[in-house]
Amino acid sequence: MYxxxxxxxxxxxxxxxxxxxxxxxxxxxxxxxxxxVGPQRVIAPFLTYPRVEGIFAEEVVYMDESPGEALKKxxxxxxxxxxxxxxxxxxxxxxxxxxxxxxxxxxxxILGRLTGVRRPAIAxxxxxxxxxxxLIDAGANVDSKPYDLYxxxxxxxxxxxxxxGRPQPKIALLSIGEEIGKGNFLVKETHKLLSASSLNxxxxxxxxxxxxxxVDIVVCDGFIGNxxxxxxxxxxxxxxxxxxxxxxxxxxxxxxxSLAKGxxxxxxxxxxxxxxxxxxxxxxxxxxxxxxxxxDALAIKNALRQALHFAKLDLANQLEKAIQQHxxxxxxxxx
Amino acid sequence: MYxxxxxxxxxxxxxxxxxxxxxxxxxxxxxxxxxxVGPQRVIAPFLTYPRVEGIFAEEVVYMDESPGEALKKxxxxxxxxxxxxxxxxxxxxxxxxxxxxxxxxxxxxILGRLTGVRRPAIAxxxxxxxxxxxLIDAGANVDSKPYDLYxxxxxxxxxxxxxxGRPQPKIALLSIGEEIGKGNFLVKETHKLLSASSLNxxxxxxxxxxxxxxVDIVVCDGFIGNxxxxxxxxxxxxxxxxxxxxxxxxxxxxxxxSLAKGxxxxxxxxxxxxxxxxxxxxxxxxxxxxxxxxxDALAIKNALRQALHFAKLDLANQLEKAIQQHxxxxxxxxx
Numbered sequence: 001m002y003x004x005x006x007x008x009x010x011x012x013x014x015x016x017x018x019x020x021x022x023x024x025x026x027x028x029x030x031x032x033x034x035x036x037v038g039p040q041r042v043i044a045p046f047l048t049y050p051r052v053e054g055i056f057a058e059e060v061v062y063m064d065e066s067p068g069e070a071l072k073k074x075x076x077x078x079x080x081x082x083x084x085x086x087x088x089x090x091x092x093x094x095x096x097x098x099x100x101x102x103x104x105x106x107x108x109x110i111l112g113r114l115t116g117v118r119r120p121a122i123a124x125x126x127x128x129x130x131x132x133x134x135l136i137d138a139g140a141n142v143d144s145k146p147y148d149l150y151x152x153x154x155x156x157x158x159x160x161x162x163x164x165g166r167p168q169p170k171i172a173l174l175s176i177g178e179e180i181g182k183g184n185f186l187v188k189e190t191h192k193l194l195s196a197s198s199l200n201x202x203x204x205x206x207x208x209x210x211x212x213x214x215v216d217i218v219v220c221d222g223f224i225g226n227x228x229x230x231x232x233x234x235x236x237x238x239x240x241x242x243x244x245x246x247x248x249x250x251x252x253x254x255x256x257x258s259l260a261k262g263x264x265x266x267x268x269x270x271x272x273x274x275x276x277x278x279x280x281x282x283x284x285x286x287x288x289x290x291x292x293x294x295x296d297a298l299a300i301k302n303a304l305r306q307a308l309h310f311a312k313l314d315l316a317n318q319l320e321k322a323i324q325q326h327x328x329x330x331x332x333x334x335x
Numbered sequence: 336m337y338x339x340x341x342x343x344x345x346x347x348x349x350x351x352x353x354x355x356x357x358x359x360x361x362x363x364x365x366x367x368x369x370x371x372v373g374p375q376r377v378i379a380p381f382l383t384y385p386r387v388e389g390i391f392a393e394e395v396v397y398m399d400e401s402p403g404e405a406l407k408k409x410x411x412x413x414x415x416x417x418x419x420x421x422x423x424x425x426x427x428x429x430x431x432x433x434x435x436x437x438x439x440x441x442x443x444x445i446l447g448r449l450t451g452v453r454r455p456a457i458a459x460x461x462x463x464x465x466x467x468x469x470l471i472d473a474g475a476n477v478d479s480k481p482y483d484l485y486x487x488x489x490x491x492x493x494x495x496x497x498x499x500g501r502p503q504p505k506i507a508l509l510s511i512g513e514e515i516g517k518g519n520f521l522v523k524e525t526h527k528l529l530s531a532s533s534l535n536x537x538x539x540x541x542x543x544x545x546x547x548x549x550v551d552i553v554v555c556d557g558f559i560g561n562x563x564x565x566x567x568x569x570x571x572x573x574x575x576x577x578x579x580x581x582x583x584x585x586x587x588x589x590x591x592x593s594l595a596k597g598x599x600x601x602x603x604x605x606x607x608x609x610x611x612x613x614x615x616x617x618x619x620x621x622x623x624x625x626x627x628x629x630x631d632a633l634a635i636k637n638a639l640r641q642a643l644h645f646a647k648l649d650l651a652n653q654l655e656k657a658i659q660q661h662x663x664x665x666x667x668x669x670x
Contacts, residue, residue: 064514139511142518142519184477206562207561210570223510227563229542230511235567
């Protein structure tokens with residue numbers, strides 16, 4: 001049995017969908033023991049379920065709140081109370097679809113970094129033409145240094161190998177040309193570190209090739225990673241919206257699109273981030289899974305599945321070992 | 336009459352499509368006097384056309400060649416010979432769909448920067464749900480400083496006002512949150528400069544909102560701009576490819592998609608970068624238009640139209656004045 005804490009108030013559609021997702025997960029995963037974290041009035045009705053307990057947290061960090069402010073003024077909010085449970089060792093993993101900045105800030109402050117880790121990073125799974133791949137960092141940091149990116153690669157490597165069973169994943173650096181030496185200072189310096197490592201380093205990958213699925217891990221600074229992620233979401237929506245507009249202009253188009261609806265549906269399922277179960281925050285002392293703010297019950301259930309894997313395999317601990325194994329002396333690294 | 340130089344050998348489908356595009360442009364723009372730059376055997380048949388002359392350049396810079404190497408070893412290539420014509424004042428604008436790195440490097444070396452400009456930048460037009468918008472810098476620079484980004488905004492502003500007749504365009508900084516103070520060091524410092532300026536500054540824009548068309552100009556470092564651009568192209572292709580795959584699996588889907596074909600076509604036309612006529616390199620001493628490597632005849636024709644506008648309005652000269660008007664003393668700027 002593994003004890004997983006769930007931030008019941010996290011996400012745009014909480015607490016309804018978080019609780020629904022929790023119910024699904026309890027049915028599907030017999031090893032799951034759930035610790036619901038949230039206001040008493042919200043979680044009380046669920047406390048009679050088997051394998052469920054509750055920890056009351058009356059405050060909520062809203063999606064647009066400043067993480068720093070929240071951490072100062074709302075220490076009793078579900079995000080921070082959940083992280084406290086990890087810290088105390090009472091829960092073995094924590095899932096939140098809430099304010100991701102607050103989850104990152106709270107994790108840094110309450111759990112702290114794994115020994116040797118300079119900065120934790122968010123590892124997001126993205127659909128491609130082949131297998132899903134990991135984009136790291138998806139937005140935990142800005143202004144990263146070469147050694148940070150190198151550590152992101154080490155952590156994502158272990159994550160894909162251990163949790164997704166993909167041995168020796170191909171690791172690429174996001175850049176503006178495939179040739180070695182193309183890129184900014186950060187990419188050029190990180191390239192040296194990855195080349196000299198034992199990782200399966202592929203070289204640079206361009207923006208155009210991310211979704212082709214030729215590599216398993218794309219490494220970049222969190223500023224760029226977050227922009228890429230949101231740009232992709234926005235562009236996909238825009239393309240579908242533009243298509244819809246055109247289709248509305250003729251009955252024939254409408255008919256055609258309704259006939260092709262199944263294809264659109266299958267396509268949507270294949271590219272559905274909800275299937276992947278949230279993005280782990282790698283590098284902190286504890287197993288933290290950040291779920292998308294727009295998570296529905298399916299996404300929450302899958303995030304809980306991933307949290308369960310993290311707990312079972314004691315991933316945070318394994319990450320610490322990997323970081324130590326891949327340690328490079330400071331003086332050999334540009335800053 | 337305006338004399339525009341065209342790199343006949345530039346682009347993946349040169350010289351056929353460049354010459355075809357040139358022919359279209361000559362028909363459509365009576366003020367156009369074309370200077371074809373390329374190998375004698377290629378351009379000789381066109382020299383009997385009215386309003387056409389040729390300058391022979393026997394060498395070609397290939398698409399994957401290192402710009403620095405090319406500049407050293409192939410000074411007689413069409414890109415550099417075309418830029419020489421601008422430098423001498425023989426042509427008033429230059430269009431190339433060739434190796435864009437070589438066009439940038441050649442422009443810097445042969446033409447030089449406008450007085451006061453620290454770095455030239457590529458301004459690319461992108462489709463949105465509303466009007467097309469400008470992304471600057473699309474890849475001329477990496478590791479830009481705050482004052483560089485500020486100057487990119489000044490130049491793109493004049494470009495949209497003058498060439499596209501859009502008064503007081505809304506200018507945004509690409510970042511990872513809309514709130515002031517969200518972003519990396521570069522964004523935070525550039526924010527101060529834009530806030531204090533007379534430009535119509537909107538604040539931050541997130542990756543997700545670029546294609547909504549709420550702003551007219553999106554400013555970012557060329558490393559990020561280039562990644563965004565290529566990511567967008569790649570993702571759009573991937574989405575259509577995935578859809579096709581699904582559609583092939585059922586006759587009904589196929590039928591549906593063929594009925595909806597007109598909608599897809601209209602959609603494609605609306606998002607067609609070829610309509611916009613290439614991306615100007617702003618900030619060098621001369622009117623340089625970089626066309627997409629995959630340009631077809633339509634794209635070349637539209638790039639020539641834009642070059643004509645640049646020549647007529649003497650845009651390079653106007654940019655120099657704008658940069659001087661918006662000058663900020665060095666000591667007030669973070670680096």
